[in-house]
Amino acid sequence: MATNVSAPGGRAASAPLLGHESEPTMFELSVSGRSSYQLRTTGVPATPLDQLVPAEHLSKGTVALAELSERDLVAHFTRLSHRQYSVDLGAYPLGSCTMKYNPKFCDAIAADPGLNTVHPGVPAELAQGWLELLVSLEEKLCVITGMSAATLQPAAGAAGELTGLLLMRAFHQSRRDVRNRVLIPDSAHGTNPASVTLGGYEVTTIPSNDRGLVDLEALKCSLGPDVAGIMLTNPNTVGLFEEEIIEIATAVHDVGGLLYYDGANLNAILGAVRPGDMGFDIVHMNLHKTFATPHGGGGPGAGPVAVSARLEEFLPGPRAVRGANGAYEWQRPAHSIGRVHGWHGNAMVLARALAYIDVHGGDGLTRVAQLAVLNANWLRKRIEKTLPAAYDRVCMHECVLSATKLKEAYGVRGLDVAKALLEEGFHAPTVYFPLIVDEALMFEPTETESPQTLEALAEALERIEQRAIADPDSLHRAPQTTPVSRVDEARAARHLVATEDAASR
Numbered sequence: 260m261a262t263n264v265s266a267p268g269g270r271a272a273s274a275p276l277l278g279h280e281s282e283p284t285m286f287e288l289s290v291s292g293r294s295s296y297q298l299r300t301t302g303v304p305a306t307p308l309d310q311l312v313p314a315e316h317l318s319k320g321t322v323a324l325a326e327l328s329e330r331d332l333v334a335h336f337t338r339l340s341h342r343q344y345s346v347d348l349g350a351y352p353l354g355s356c357t358m359k360y361n362p363k364f365c366d367a368i369a370a371d372p373g374l375n376t377v378h379p380g381v382p383a384e385l386a387q388g389w390l391e392l393l394v395s396l397e398e399k400l401c402v403i404t405g406m407s408a409a410t411l412q413p414a415a416g417a418a419g420e421l422t423g424l425l426l427m428r429a430f431h432q433s434r435r436d437v438r439n440r441v442l443i444p445d446s447a448h449g450t451n452p453a454s455v456t457l458g459g460y461e462v463t464t465i466p467s468n469d470r471g472l473v474d475l476e477a478l479k480c481s482l483g484p485d486v487a488g489i490m491l492t493n494p495n496t497v498g499l500f501e502e503e504i505i506e507i508a509t510a511v512h513d514v515g516g517l518l519y520y521d522g523a524n525l526n527a528i529l530g531a532v533r534p535g536d537m538g539f540d541i542v543h544m545n546l547h548k549t550f551a552t553p554h555g556g557g558g559p560g561a562g563p564v565a566v567s568a569r570l571e572e573f574l575p576g577p578r579a580v581r582g583a584n585g586a587y588e589w590q591r592p593a594h595s596i597g598r599v600h601g602w603h604g605n606a607m608v609l610a611r612a613l614a615y616i617d618v619h620g621g622d623g624l625t626r627v628a629q630l631a632v633l634n635a636n637w638l639r640k641r642i643e644k645t646l647p648a649a650y651d652r653v654c655m656h657e658c659v660l661s662a663t664k665l666k667e668a669y670g671v672r673g674l675d676v677a678k679a680l681l682e683e684g685f686h687a688p689t690v691y692f693p694l695i696v697d698e699a700l701m702f703e704p705t706e707t708e709s710p711q712t713l714e715a716l717a718e719a720l721e722r723i724e725q726r727a728i729a730d731p732d733s734l735h736r737a738p739q740t741t742p743v744s745r746v747d748e749a750r751a752a753r754h755l756v757a758t759e760d761a762a763s764r
């Protein structure tokens with residue numbers, strides 16, 4: 260195969276990419292007639308194509324595909340990967356997303372041909388191992404959350420939310436109970452109100468109090484016989500534990516509503532407290548966050564939904580269950596809302612999550628939560644002079660800091676701090692979320708980062724503060740040293756060019 264050929268544009272295809280130099284597209288690297296495979300000659304004369312495929316099904320023209328050798332293709336993607344930041348490269352404190360390091364052990368499990376060569380449509384008798392895996396995962400997720408049964412089908416957290424709301428609807432409908440509102444705190448993740456609307460309900464927003472928690476009195480005033488339920492995450496999106504959760508649960512149950520738990524923040528409470536014990540009826544989990552599988556730009560998710568016993572009959576189906584004779588089989592719950600996935604869910608994410616749970620064991624999962632909470636509080640305290648916390652209290656697995664002070668003193672905003680952090684070699688925190696905090700910077704260090712890494716992150720933030728004092732304008736232009744410098748975010752969102760000629764526009 261060709262090596263080190265000169266790519267159109269003059270640059271050697273295998274030259275390392277430095278600084279701002281842009282990477283050509285595969286089409287720009289394409290050389291007619293080149294390919295990444297070769298077929299062995301067999302001695303059997305080749306059959307002309309039009310004898311194999313009826314003429315009307317043959318394409319008349321050529322298909323516009325890039326033609327590259329394997330060598331050049333691998334170099335292309337390797338260079339692109341060098342322009343990227345990832346959980347494998349360093350700390351990724353993107354609050355609410357739980358971007359922890361994903362252990363390679365879980366990838367090794369998912370790479371097992373015994374798992375990944377099985378077609379999801381094979382009869383249950385031929386896939387007993389897979390069904391056992393799914394049943395085992397469901398049982399463990401129920402133990403962790405304190406629920407009775409679960410569906411593993413939803414493909415991500417947001418898909419789990421919609422599934423949960425359809426379950427809520429099916430439950431009330433089965434009792435001929437007409438309800439049209441779902442309550443959501445004003446700090447909630449944007450997917451919550453979107454899911455409520457998709458689920459056919461109206462959103463009623465509950466204000467937070469000055470401690471960053473649900474205002475219980477305001478909640479009670481909003482309750483009535485038309486309330487189908489409430490969606491909460493605990494700890495909430497400000498990283499604080501809802502201390503009055505039992506009072507909230509009682510008040511909602513008293514009017515016949517259900518409690519939905521957005522489990523995106525489960526990482527904070529593993530092995531310490533369970534949503535089921537707090538009074539929740541429906542719980543979604545983000546396996547890709549809590550149980551460490553590549554997500555975001557790096558891979559698919561899984562959003563299983565676990566329910567209390569009274570909702571089990573409505574779960575999506577078919578579900579893998581252990582049959583009377585000990586063999587595993589697919590079963591459709593009696594009043595199932597139907598499928599929410601073409602097959603059984605994102606199976607390899609499910610396999611990775613079970614591997615993660617099993618390799619940690621109960622004590623190990625508790626330790627995950629303890630260290631996640633410890634790391635967030637360590638960072639919150641360490642950096643409080645530069646970026647004070649929005650609510651000066653012990654937080655859970657993430658801390659919401661505010662850049663208001665820097666904005667007022669030097670005109671440097673939270674966005675500038677986040678962009679400058681990229682130049683310092685860290686991923687940015689989540690910015691401007693939750694909406695109720697001015698200049699919010701939401702850091703979630705996760706349990707996988709060492710004290711040395713957290714100290715380096717704090718020092719980087721202190722250097723950014725020094726730059727804000729000395730040369731605030733340089734922060735408005737940051738980042739300058741990354742492969743892609745500061746983009747015009749408004750223009751990027753309004754003039755989306757998603758084709759290969761984007762760079763030339």
Ligand SMILES: *Cc1c(COP(=O)(O)O)cnc(C)c1O
Nearest residue numbers: 355415416417448450523545560
């Ligand atoms: C991530 C997240 C979601 C949505 O989950 P996806 O898997 O991204 O669809 C919902 N709620 C909260 C609080 C989250 O952090």
